[in-house]
Ligand SMILES: Nc1ncnc2c1ncn2[C@@H]1O[C@H](COP(=O)(O)OP(=O)(O)OP(=O)(O)O)[C@@H](O)[C@H]1O
């Protein structure tokens with residue numbers, strides 16, 4: 140029995156052993172299968188990733204912005220990345236339309252308006268459109284040195300100056316020779332000089348205010364664009380029959396900077412409108428020279444005639460000092476160091492009355508605010524003059540009478556619309572290339588201020604004698 144049991148037992152043991160081996164084999168097979176499956180999954184995933192990378196690579200090759208995005212800094216935030224992913228639009232700038240200038244023959248000349256010092260101006264009609272325009276022939280000095288810089292500046296500064304109160308430059312046209320270059324402008328019926336000459340009374344205070352505000356807004360525009368006009372005067376201020384002035388004649392204009400360029404031409408601005416620092420030979424000057432001219436124009440509008448009509452430079456400075464008083468080291472520090480100041484024999488200790496301006500007596504009808512504005516514009520010391528923007532803020536423009544609405548301006552018959560004007564008996568803008576040195580010699584102005592004068596107004600009276 141025991142051996143049978145044992146045999147049975149042996150058999151049973153073998154059986155168990157066989158089963159165990161069989162199961163192990165089965166487990167190993169399953170494990171192998173699982174590993175094969177896992178491997179298959181990994182391979183597929185790798186293949187997919189590779190395909191995706193290839194796809195992206197292809198996109199990048201044809202899509203520059205994506206490439207730029209990948210080059211961007213790692214630190215940039217997701218918003219920037221999103222932005223960068225959007226397709227980019229090209230920025231478009233208005234490029235100047237370069238092209239050949241049209242021929243002046245496209246215009247039919249109607250009449251001469253004025254022969255200025257640098258060219259002539261005529262009224263003309265564009266044949267194709269029948270539009271009436273003004274044609275100004277530019278003076279072409281020293282053509283051997285190339286296109287004159289002054290003509291270039293006139294075109295360039297006027298082209299940049301698109302403003303309601305600055306004459307509109309339409310185009311540049313040419314004739315048959317290099318000498319024939321013309322600017323085509325809107326035609327404006329009057330200039331303030333010719334208009335005032337034909338008026339029996341000066342402009343009303345409310346009209347003067349409107350004209351001053353318009354002029355100053357044009358000057359403020361120029362100065363904010365770094366342009367010096369350098370020839371502000373009534374004959375360069377045009378006026379249409381809609382009560383609007385248009386600043387013109389950019390023949391002396393130029394760009395400036397901060398600080399102003401050295402060696403600016405000293406011989407600028409028509410004598411009667413020329414600032415004292417220019418007359419005294421200042422080598423650098425700024426926007427203040429235009430503000431002096433604005434002061435002269437203000438006075439001229441009030442009086443209907445130019446206020447400082449010097450016969451020459453010396454006479455001009457003496458007229459200025461008679462109106463505005465002698466500068467002192469306090470009112471104009473450093474003026475004695477200006478080149479021409481040394482030749483002026485000014486009294487070393489001028490009597491107090493001689494240093495006081497005569498504005499109040501000369502402009503007896505002007506309000507206190509008006510006097511204050513005129514005094515500041517005609518400050519001998521350039522630093523004492525307001526900027527054009529400050530002028531516009533002056534109480535003079537806010538007090539009564541208020542500036543007249545331009546629609547309410549009277550209209551006048553246009554002389555420019557008729558036949559050639561006579562040459563006016565007024566000084567011209569300085570000639571280009573005339574040097575810049577004003578010969579003062581030894582000028583004794585001490586006598587000017589020795590005699591006593593009577594000054595009324597402003598609560599003081601001066602009596603010398
Ligand atoms: N656009 C215009 N429309 C009508 N008249 C104009 C126009 N431009 C100029 N004028 C007239 O022609 C005159 C001379 O023009 P402008 O001042 O531009 O020339 P200029 O030769 O530089 O003159 P000047 O040397 O006398 O200052 C002006 O005073 C004005 O009467």
Ligand SMILES: [Mg+2]
Nearest residue numbers: 255374375388
């Ligand atoms: Mg002029």
